[in-house]
Amino acid sequence: MSNTDLSRRDFLKMSTLSAWSLGLPAWMPRLAFAPQGVDPQGDILTCLFLRGGADGLNVIIPQFEEEYYRLRPDIKIPESKNGDDQTAIDLDGRFALHPALKPLKDAWDAGQLAIVHATGSPDPTHSHFDAMDYMERGTPGEKTIPTGWIGRHLQSAPWNNSSPLRAIGMGGVRQAALRGPVPVTSLQSIADFHLQGDQSQLEGLQEALAQLYEVEGGLATEAKATFGAMDLMAQVDVNEYSPASGAKYPDGDFGLALQQIAQLAKAEVGLEVACLDLGGFDTHANQGNVQGVLAGLLAQFAQGLSAFHLDLMDQSRNIVVITMSEFGRRVAQNGSTGTDHGHGDFMFALGKGVNGGKIYTEWPGLSPEQLYGPGDLQVTIDYRDILAELVSHRLGNADNLESIFPGYSPDMKDIFSP
Amino acid sequence: MSKSKISRRDFLRVGGLAATASALAACDLAERQGTPTPASRPTDIGKQATLTATPAAQLSPQPIPPSSPDDETRILHTVRRMSFGINPATLERARKIGLESWFEEQLNPGNPKDSPENRILDRLELLKAPVKELIAMQDQHQVVGQFILSTLIHHIQSPWQVYEMMVDFWTNHLNIFLADVLTRVLKIYDDRDVIRKHALGSFRELLQASAHSPAMLFYLDQALSTRQSPNENYARELLELHTLGVNGGYTQQDVQETARALTGWGIVGPRDFFRTDKVGTFIFRPRLHDDGVKQILDFTIPAGSGQKGGERLLDFLASHTKTARFISRKLAVRFIADEPPDSAVDHLEQAFLNSSGDIRTVLRALIAAPEFIASAKGKLKRPLEFFVSLLIATQAKLSPDPTSIRELVNVLRTSGQMPHFWPAPDGYPDYAAWWTTSSGMLNRWNFALQTMHGDYRAIRIPLEDLMRDAASPADLVDMLSLQFLGERLPDLARQVLLDFSAAGDLHALAPSIAGLILGSPYFQMR
Numbered sequence: 001m002s003n004t005d006l007s008r009r010d011f012l013k014m015s016t017l018s019a020w021s022l023g024l025p026a027w028m029p030r031l032a033f034a035p036q037g038v039d040p041q042g043d044i045l046t047c048l049f050l051r052g053g054a055d056g057l058n059v060i061i062p063q064f065e066e067e068y069y070r071l072r073p074d075i076k077i078p079e080s081k082n083g084d085d086q087t088a089i090d091l092d093g094r095f096a097l098h099p100a101l102k103p104l105k106d107a108w109d110a111g112q113l114a115i116v117h118a119t120g121s122p123d124p125t126h127s128h129f130d131a132m133d134y135m136e137r138g139t140p141g142e143k144t145i146p147t148g149w150i151g152r153h154l155q156s157a158p159w160n161n162s163s164p165l166r167a168i169g170m171g172g173v174r175q176a177a178l179r180g181p182v183p184v185t186s187l188q189s190i191a192d193f194h195l196q197g198d199q200s201q202l203e204g205l206q207e208a209l210a211q212l213y214e215v216e217g218g219l220a221t222e223a224k225a226t227f228g229a230m231d232l233m234a235q236v237d238v239n240e241y242s243p244a245s246g247a248k249y250p251d252g253d254f255g256l257a258l259q260q261i262a263q264l265a266k267a268e269v270g271l272e273v274a275c276l277d278l279g280g281f282d283t284h285a286n287q288g289n290v291q292g293v294l295a296g297l298l299a300q301f302a303q304g305l306s307a308f309h310l311d312l313m314d315q316s317r318n319i320v321v322i323t324m325s326e327f328g329r330r331v332a333q334n335g336s337t338g339t340d341h342g343h344g345d346f347m348f349a350l351g352k353g354v355n356g357g358k359i360y361t362e363w364p365g366l367s368p369e370q371l372y373g374p375g376d377l378q379v380t381i382d383y384r385d386i387l388a389e390l391v392s393h394r395l396g397n398a399d400n401l402e403s404i405f406p407g408y409s410p411d412m413k414d415i416f417s418p
Numbered sequence: 419m420s421k422s423k424i425s426r427r428d429f430l431r432v433g434g435l436a437a438t439a440s441a442l443a444a445c446d447l448a449e450r451q452g453t454p455t456p457a458s459r460p461t462d463i464g465k466q467a468t469l470t471a472t473p474a475a476q477l478s479p480q481p482i483p484p485s486s487p488d489d490e491t492r493i494l495h496t497v498r499r500m501s502f503g504i505n506p507a508t509l510e511r512a513r514k515i516g517l518e519s520w521f522e523e524q525l526n527p528g529n530p531k532d533s534p535e536n537r538i539l540d541r542l543e544l545l546k547a548p549v550k551e552l553i554a555m556q557d558q559h560q561v562v563g564q565f566i567l568s569t570l571i572h573h574i575q576s577p578w579q580v581y582e583m584m585v586d587f588w589t590n591h592l593n594i595f596l597a598d599v600l601t602r603v604l605k606i607y608d609d610r611d612v613i614r615k616h617a618l619g620s621f622r623e624l625l626q627a628s629a630h631s632p633a634m635l636f637y638l639d640q641a642l643s644t645r646q647s648p649n650e651n652y653a654r655e656l657l658e659l660h661t662l663g664v665n666g667g668y669t670q671q672d673v674q675e676t677a678r679a680l681t682g683w684g685i686v687g688p689r690d691f692f693r694t695d696k697v698g699t700f701i702f703r704p705r706l707h708d709d710g711v712k713q714i715l716d717f718t719i720p721a722g723s724g725q726k727g728g729e730r731l732l733d734f735l736a737s738h739t740k741t742a743r744f745i746s747r748k749l750a751v752r753f754i755a756d757e758p759p760d761s762a763v764d765h766l767e768q769a770f771l772n773s774s775g776d777i778r779t780v781l782r783a784l785i786a787a788p789e790f791i792a793s794a795k796g797k798l799k800r801p802l803e804f805f806v807s808l809l810i811a812t813q814a815k816l817s818p819d820p821t822s823i824r825e826l827v828n829v830l831r832t833s834g835q836m837p838h839f840w841p842a843p844d845g846y847p848d849y850a851a852w853w854t855t856s857s858g859m860l861n862r863w864n865f866a867l868q869t870m871h872g873d874y875r876a877i878r879i880p881l882e883d884l885m886r887d888a889a890s891p892a893d894l895v896d897m898l899s900l901q902f903l904g905e906r907l908p909d910l911a912r913q914v915l916l917d918f919s920a921a922g923d924l925h926a927l928a929p930s931i932a933g934l935i936l937g938s939p940y941f942q943m944r
Contacts, residue, residue, distance in 0.1 A: 129595075172857065174855065184855060186834075186855055195864065195867060196864040196873065197870070197930065197933055208914055208934050209934060209937060218939050223859060
């Protein structure tokens with residue numbers, strides 16, 4: 001991969017970590033620094049997991065399939081019609097987007113949004129937990145390796161990044177994909193990532209706390225990392241954040257999470273990977289069609305990602321977004337105008353390094369003999385093909401694919417430019 | 419059997435729990451009692467926590483070496499490690515009657531109905547309602563909220579701290595995630611009839627209860643398993659997580675054979691809803707059972723064994739040496755160290771095998787083991803332990819109103835260890851690195867500081883009482899250290915606090931001083 005004029009970030013002075021490791025007294029003024037020794041390569045990865053099993057067939061509609069319309073009488077999206085925004089948005093004469101995804105059409109037209117269809121994990125499980133577990137571990141069918149695919153990427157990466165904010169789990173959790181030896185900071189709110197309590201005593205409290213952890217060996221390293229993270233967060237001015245280029249994030253947790261990732265990316269604190277989730281996709285009943293439960297989620301999804309994409313467009317360091325879900329949903333609607341757990345699903349890849357404006361698929365078809373198991377869309381592209389290419393072409397870790405996706409030989413689709 | 423039509427849609431939206439406290443409206447959660455009132459025999463049992471009455475005479479307690487120079491230290495270490503939290507009253511009891519007697523007392527909890535703990539629990543009406551009613555309830559959040567609250571109250575208020583630690587241990591070992599409506603309801607019964615009933619009893623009986631627990635059978639899809647289409651989920655976890663362990667030497671074949679053996683084990687479901695009042699209870703359905711020969715490891719189930727075949731399989735698994743090893747290692751991780759020495763695991767394994775899996779016997783062996791004795795302050799408190807121990811140490815008063823309860827649940831959720839919300843059957847991780855992320859550390863510090871600063875309307879700390887008439891910073895620091903830690907701080911740390919106290923008025927700084935001690939590394943370790 002090359003981003004040849006990737007300028008080294010000239011981080012200021014010493015990090016709080018190295019100040020301590022030199023044995024300098026803790027009363028020295030705590031200067032806000034980014035850590036030294038960061039040599040970031042590649043795009044900043046944002047990995048969005050849609051929890052619940054997102055219904056790919058209603059997200060990217062195969063308009064050429066009679067079966068789609070026949071099997072989904074109440075939840076189908078009407079065929080695209082010019083000027084009618086209550087119909088699907090045509091993409092390439094075959095597939096069309098759910099109208100709620102309109103905000104992402106610009107990125108599609110600009111060639112920065114790629115869509116993969118009939119993709120996912122080859123494991124047959126319809127259990128949310130197992131499916132998510134396998135997908136985030138990166139080892140479908142196997143639970144013996146305790147790390148996640150991103151965790152293994154970070155661990156094996158041939159560069160040095162000791163920033164406490166190298167990997168972030170948004171929503172206050174640590175997503176399973178991030179599991180591994182490289183520490184992860186779980187973050188709910190940048191603004192709240194500081195000591196609470198009596199604010200008038202804040203500095204004294206922080207000093208005393210830091211000293212308590214220094215004189216006692218046990219958790220000293222962890223405490224230092226925490227203070228380091230707090231210092232970095234403090235650099236990010238949360239009060240009057242103005243997204244670039246007029247981008248407008250949607251209200252709510254999802255929009256806020258994306259905005260905070262953007263802030264951290266811009267603040268150059270050493271962020272490499274951020275994971276976040278959007279839940280509620282388990283639409284077993286009353287799924288809706290053009291309007292309704294799924295449509296509402298897709299609107300959030302699209303508004304959030306398009307704002308994020310626009311906001312970070314002019315950054316010198318690229319962002320790449322990848323989305324996935326543990327499985328898709330049954331082709332036929334069920335008795336509650338919803339859908340049950342399925343198999344094949346979709347992925348979105350968004351960013352400057354994406355060969356977008358294209359649907360990547362080996363479409364298996366929807367006639368009865370073409371379906372998988374109890375009536376699901378087949379998986380014809382293993383999701384690891386996409387992720388492996390992402391790691392190789394955009395994240396700069398091409399040499400370690402075998403340890404990141406053990407036992408798997410990826411078949412790259414040219415979705416990302418190297 | 420027809421699967422219930424209960425929608426699983428909202429199981430992923432686990433946020434926004436709002437426990438009801440209307441039952442608690444008029445009640446002020448009392449302070450934790452320091453001195454327990456042991457029952458003469460563990461037979462007079464209150465409603466909430468039933469225990470098997472294991473005749474104490476059968477297994478003589480392991481003698482704990484009598485007075486040594488380290489008696490003080492040893493008492494503090496043992497009581498602290500084997501409890502959710504300590505305060506001066508607990509320590510006083512152990513010092514007064516001696517460590518051995520204290521531990522025996524703890525292994526034989528009584529449960530007088532009118533204990534402060536039970537008086538509060540009694541008002542959680544939903545936890546007494548029948549299954550049918552709970553499933554039909556519109557607002558499931560209330561059910562979950564009351565259940566979480568009941569777990570918290572038990573942990574904080576109960577004088578039977580060793581018992582509560584074992585309840586937590588087995589809850590995680592036989593973890594059931596409150597993912598959906600039915601599981602949330604059924605788990606209430608599992609907590610009472612499986613975990614709390616057998617936490618200090620026999621592992622075989624605990625396993626028996628769990629394998630017949632509708633909550634477990636539903637959670638792991640056993641209820642869907644039929645002869646034509648056996649479901650392997652429970653079978654696999656039975657071997658991998660509950661008994662032999664992942665290195666137990668079984669194969670995929672053994673998992674499938676186990677699944678076959680358990681076909682027909684199910685729950686009276688909603689289709690039977692109107693036929694019987696037994697909805698949500700265990701049932702064996704012979705017509706769904708695969709009655710052929712099965713072979714699991716070196717154990718054969720003859721054809722025609724019916725339900726008995728599965729029962730005998732449980733016997734085999736419970737008494738297997740791999741099970742003894744697996745459980746012993748987990749106990750050693752819980753109570754000795756993240757990476758316990760093999761010698762300690764050996765010791766516990768022997769006790770397990772020699773006593774046919776008697777939990778009390780294994781625990782007696784545990785606290786007498788030299789590795790245990792040498793492991794003081796070596797285990798990090800997980801967030802739940804930190805939370806509970808802080809409330810115990812500060813003699814906190816909890817407010818019962820709905821908003822306050824919601825606040826407590828939120829704090830727990832942020833901490834990452836809300837009871838019953840680990841989303842997999844294996845239970846919360848038990849090693850320090852999992853919990854010591856930046857946000858994990860910051861959460862602890864903030865909980866300590868904010869609690870003492872009075873930021874939570876749900877929690878009132880009687881700081882004036884804790885301060886008594888401390889006249890100087892040194893007085894206060896020492897007083898609070900003794901209260902929270904059971905001992906004085908080391909000199910260097912003590913000096914840090916004295917320096918901090920020099921900054922201003924003692925009274926104004928007291929909450930921060932207390933918060934610093936509670937946030938310090940000394941209060942993070944058990």
